[in-house]
Every structure is written in C-alpha cells, then in structure tokens.
Amino acid sequence: MKKIIVKDNLEGAKVGFDIIQEGLQNNSLKVLGLATGSTPESLYKLIRESDLDFSEVISVNLDEYVGLDATHDQSYQYFMKENLFNVKPFKASYLPNGANLDAEAECTAYEKILSENPIDLQILGIGTNGHIGFNEPGSSFDSVTRKVELTPETIEANSRFFESKDDVPTHAYSMGIGTILKSKKIILFAYGENKAEAIRRLFEEGVSEDLPASALKNHPDVTVIIDEAAASKLS
Numbered sequence: 001m002k003k004i005i006v007k008d009n010l011e012g013a014k015v016g017f018d019i020i021q022e023g024l025q026n027n028s029l030k031v032l033g034l035a036t037g038s039t040p041e042s043l044y045k046l047i048r049e050s051d052l053d054f055s056e057v058i059s060v061n062l063d064e065y066v067g068l069d070a071t072h073d074q075s076y077q078y079f080m081k082e083n084l085f086n087v088k089p090f091k092a093s094y095l096p097n098g099a100n101l102d103a104e105a106e107c108t109a110y111e112k113i114l115s116e117n118p119i120d121l122q123i124l125g126i127g128t129n130g131h132i133g134f135n136e137p138g139s140s141f142d143s144v145t146r147k148v149e150l151t152p153e154t155i156e157a158n159s160r161f162f163e164s165k166d167d168v169p170t171h172a173y174s175m176g177i178g179t180i181l182k183s184k185k186i187i188l189f190a191y192g193e194n195k196a197e198a199i200r201r202l203f204e205e206g207v208s209e210d211l212p213a214s215a216l217k218n219h220p221d222v223t224v225i226i227d228e229a230a231a232s233k234l235s
C-alpha cells in the first residue's frame with residue numbers, strides 16, 4: 001500500500017482528483033467505484049466545480065441502506081445525486097436498490113452489474129472499526145455483495161445523519177471485500193482523529209478479518225490518503 005499524508009481533506013481531495021483526471025485523460029477510467037459518507041465530500045465538491053466529463057464513465061457504488069428508497073434523504077442514492085450526479089451525470093450510475101427487500105435477488109443482480117462493469121478505480125472511506133463498504137469486522141475477505149447487519153459502532157457513527165439512533169437502518173446491501181479487491185486500483189481516504197486508531201491498526205498490525213481494511217494489503221495497487229489527524233497515531 002502506498003501512503004500519502006496530506007494536511008487536510010482539501011489536499012487529500014486534490015490528490016484523488018488528479019488520479020481521476022489522469023484516468024479520464026488516458027482513457028483507463030471506464031468504471032468508477034464510489035463511496036458515500038463525509039470522507040469523499042471534498043472530492044465530490046472538487047469534481048462538481050471542475051470541467052471533468054463523466055458522460056462516458058459508468059459509476060458503481062459500494063453500498064446502500066436496506067429499506068430506504070431513492071427519495072429518502074439519507075439514502076445513498078439521494079446522497080450521490082445531491083453530491084455528484086445532479087451536476088456530473090455519468091453514462092450510467094448503479095447502486096444497490098435499498099427498496100428491494102428481496103436480498104438474494106438484489107445482491108445477485110448487483111454482482112451481475114459489477115461483473116459486466118469491472119471497476120477500474122474504487123474510492124473508499126474507512127469506518128472507525130476498520131470497515132470498508134459495510135463489511136464489518138469478521139467479514140470474509142472472499143465476500144461478495146450481500147445483506148449485512150450494521151454493528152452498534154457503525155450505527156452510532158452514522159446516527160449523526162439521522163434524527164435519532166433508532167432511525168438508522170440496521171442492515172445494508174454492500175459489495176463484499178472480495179468484490180472490492182477485484183478493482184484494478186483502489187484509493188482509501190481517511191480524515192480526522194476518529195480514524196487515527198483504524199489507520200494505526202492498518203499500518204502497524206497484520207492482515208486480519210478483525211480489521212476489514214487490512215484485506216487491502218493483499219491488493220497490488222492501493223493508495224491510502226490520510227490527513228495529519230488520521231495519521232496522528234502512526235509511530
């Protein structure tokens with residue numbers, strides 16, 4: 001894994017932006033894997049304000065809450081429209097459909113989309129417990145898209161976006177770790193002191209299902225972009 005320490009999320013976004021721009025310029029970026037949450041917001045803002053053109057690029061998102069449809073303002077579908085797609089339309093944009101309660105059908109359909117559109121570049125954030133996508137600790141490194149139960153730690157962390165903790169969905173559809181590892185190139189961003197412990201474990205402990213992000217050490221092309229606060233526990 002390549003590690004880049006930046007001052008803050010604006011500088012991190014610029015590093016990510018340049019990698020995306022280069023992929024568009026040299027035609028190597030046909031399928032872009034996207035994440036939601038606070039972490040990629042600065043990157044999406046830079047993209048919105050740029051002249052980058054995604055009309056020939058397909059996007060696929062990591063995950064979606066089960067039970068929230070696209071009109072719910074905390075659904076990831078809604079987040080992506082607000083933060084990116086309304087301003088930068090893609091050739092096609094796919095997310096798991098949280099309104100489909102038939103988990104098996106939905107996850108099979110999503111894996112089919114992913115096998116037809118292999119990801120050239122996947123953007124990731126990291127949970128305080130080391131999750132990537134919604135692959136919580138203990139997830140198999142071979143896992144594919146499936147319905148997952150969110151841990152109390154993730155529900156607590158995400159409750160800041162909802163009126164109360166009770167409103168946070170308990171389950172999500174998420175690409176698996178195995179699915180994520182099929183991406184040709186991966187960039188993981190981590191900002192803020194609350195990510196410092198996960199980042200310390202990522203760089204200073206071994207590969208273990210207890211820390212889902214450590215699976216990335218098995219991938220040949222991963223760049224981890226960390227701000228000073230998230231890097232503060234690195235020795």
Ligand code: F6R
Binds near residue numbers: 127128
């Ligand atoms: C979001 C996702 C999650 C987040 C992670 C960090 O699509 O898959 O793994 O990247 O929970 O969330 P933030 O960025 O809100 O700290």
